[in-house]
Amino acid sequence: MEFSSKLLERAVNEMSQLPGIGKRTALRLVLHMLRQPKEQTLALSESLHAMRNDVKFCKSCNNISDVEICEICSSANRNEEIICVVEDIRDVMAIESTSSFKGLYHVLGGKISPMDGIGPHDLTIDSLVEKVKKGVIKELIFALSSTMEGDTTNFYIYKQIQDYNVVTSTIARGISVGDELEYADEITLGRSIVNRIPFESALKL
Amino acid sequence: MEFSSKLLERAVNEMSQLPGIGKRTALRLVLHMLRQPKEQTLALSESLHAMRNDVKFCKSCNNISDVEICEICSSANRNEEIICVVEDIRDVMAIESTSSFKGLYHVLGGKISPMDGIGPHDLTIDSLVEKVKKGVIKELIFALSSTMEGDTTNFYIYKQIQDYNVVTSTIARGISVGDELEYADEITLGRSIVNRIPFESALKL
Numbered sequence: 060m061e062f063s064s065k066l067l068e069r070a071v072n073e074m075s076q077l078p079g080i081g082k083r084t085a086l087r088l089v090l091h092m093l094r095q096p097k098e099q100t101l102a103l104s105e106s107l108h109a110m111r112n113d114v115k116f117c118k119s120c121n122n123i124s125d126v127e128i129c130e131i132c133s134s135a136n137r138n139e140e141i142i143c144v145v146e147d148i149r150d151v152m153a154i155e156s157t158s159s160f161k162g163l164y165h166v167l168g169g170k171i172s173p174m175d176g177i178g179p180h181d182l183t184i185d186s187l188v189e190k191v192k193k194g195v196i197k198e199l200i201f202a203l204s205s206t207m208e209g210d211t212t213n214f215y216i217y218k219q220i221q222d223y224n225v226v227t228s229t230i231a232r233g234i235s236v237g238d239e240l241e242y243a244d245e246i247t248l249g250r251s252i253v254n255r256i257p258f259e260s261a262l263k264l
Numbered sequence: 265m266e267f268s269s270k271l272l273e274r275a276v277n278e279m280s281q282l283p284g285i286g287k288r289t290a291l292r293l294v295l296h297m298l299r300q301p302k303e304q305t306l307a308l309s310e311s312l313h314a315m316r317n318d319v320k321f322c323k324s325c326n327n328i329s330d331v332e333i334c335e336i337c338s339s340a341n342r343n344e345e346i347i348c349v350v351e352d353i354r355d356v357m358a359i360e361s362t363s364s365f366k367g368l369y370h371v372l373g374g375k376i377s378p379m380d381g382i383g384p385h386d387l388t389i390d391s392l393v394e395k396v397k398k399g400v401i402k403e404l405i406f407a408l409s410s411t412m413e414g415d416t417t418n419f420y421i422y423k424q425i426q427d428y429n430v431v432t433s434t435i436a437r438g439i440s441v442g443d444e445l446e447y448a449d450e451i452t453l454g455r456s457i458v459n460r461i462p463f464e465s466a467l468k469l
Contacts, residue, residue: 061360063335063353064328070315073308077293086354088282092316093328100316103278104309110275111297111305123269123298130268148268149291155266 060086121166121183123148131155131163138162140197144187144216146170146209150202162200165190170203170212179215191220198226205232265291326371326388328353336360336368343367345402349392349421351375351414355407367405370395375408375417384420396425406434 060082062068067089074085092100116122117129124130131137131151141162145151151164167182190196199220203209217227233251234243243251265287267273272294279290297305321327322334329335336342336356346367350356356369372387395401404425408414422432438456439448448456 061357063322063356064319064330066311066315066319066330067328070311073311076304076308078296079289080293084284088285089312089315090352090354091283092312093319097316099278099281100312103281104313104316106271106275106278107294107297107305107312108309110271110294111302111309114269114271114298117268123272125269125271147295149295151268152266 120164121168121186122151122164136161139195141200142187142190142196142198143200143202145202146204154202162198167203167212170206170208171215172208182212184216184219187216188219191223191225194224196225198228201227201229325369326373326391327356327369341366344400346405347392347395347401347403348405348407350407351409359407367403372408372417375411375413376420377413387417389421389424392421393424396428396430399429401430403431403433406432410437 060071062071070089071082071085074080074088075082080088092103113125115124115127117124117132118127119132120129122129122131138161142165143154143160143162144165144167145154146167146169148166151166154160154164165183165187167184167187169177169182171177171179171182191199199216201213201216203212213229220227231254232247233254234240234247240248265276267276275294276287276290279285279293280287282290285293297308318330320329320332322329322337323332324337325334327334327336343366347370348359348365348367349370349372350359351372351374353371356371359365359369370388370392372389372392374382374387376382376384376387396404404421406418406421408417418434425432436459437452438459439445439452445453
């Protein structure tokens, strides 16, 4: 592509570094910005700058935060004896929006994936193990994706902490609420039969 | 969506103002930025700021430029007697990449579209008519989209300049080079038969 303006070219090149945004999409977005009021683009630019410069990661759970210890970790209403282990902050947001969990989180920052060159020491597993060693935590809930990498990560953490007095659990896998059985995949359906729950306890939900 | 950081929330909100980018995509993009080196996001932020603040529109043709008169308009190698009328700067880039046109451009900034509230005075038609009045221009080539709005705009400009001594033409519509006839739509195929060209002149291309 030949650009008539170096400023335009640089903006398009920078935008097209983002995942899923090619040169043509970047050009469309940048031309859209030029048609909008100037303040809008300046606000976008400023917000990205501030976010990248000033955002912090909670020293306790590694969640994104504006302060040293995030709101969840510093809240008096949360049960610090239960820790939910998740991959990234999107999972924290997803679980928080259910309002079903009142414990704390631990954000790993990914999962063990040798194919992508991510080993245990690229994640925050060590600080999780340190937390467990202190003896306050009674239960760890593994809420990682149900993939080989997720299962590997779960198992790695489990081996590290099995000598300490802590209960481990994983979130339930099964048929989605509202789903028809005939459209469920066999593995999920098979597991949901093996891991069936007493009807009385399902009634309480 | 509940965000654990106001900085993150603001960046996501600003990103999701862009066309085709919703909240979830914006969050994915912003989290990607947090995983990349800081310099990359700061460069993106800076380039958008500079582009929106400093980019100019050529005083002659309305094309995007870093200087008052764009490179095309100020070039000694271009024929200032032929003006190609286009909708926006993407069309200039598309035609420039063919290397088939050695005249100048006039960027309208859109096309007349009463449904979208765009009238003739929202476009740069007046300055085009002024240019024609000066008498230097010998030919206007209409290269707008082949839609009702494009045709309306062509006709509006034509009515404004018909009393002046200037030839008007539109780019040829027809079957794409390399296309099979059976997959062409009827209107295009029909027009390409009505507007057939002598075989000898096709041989020269």
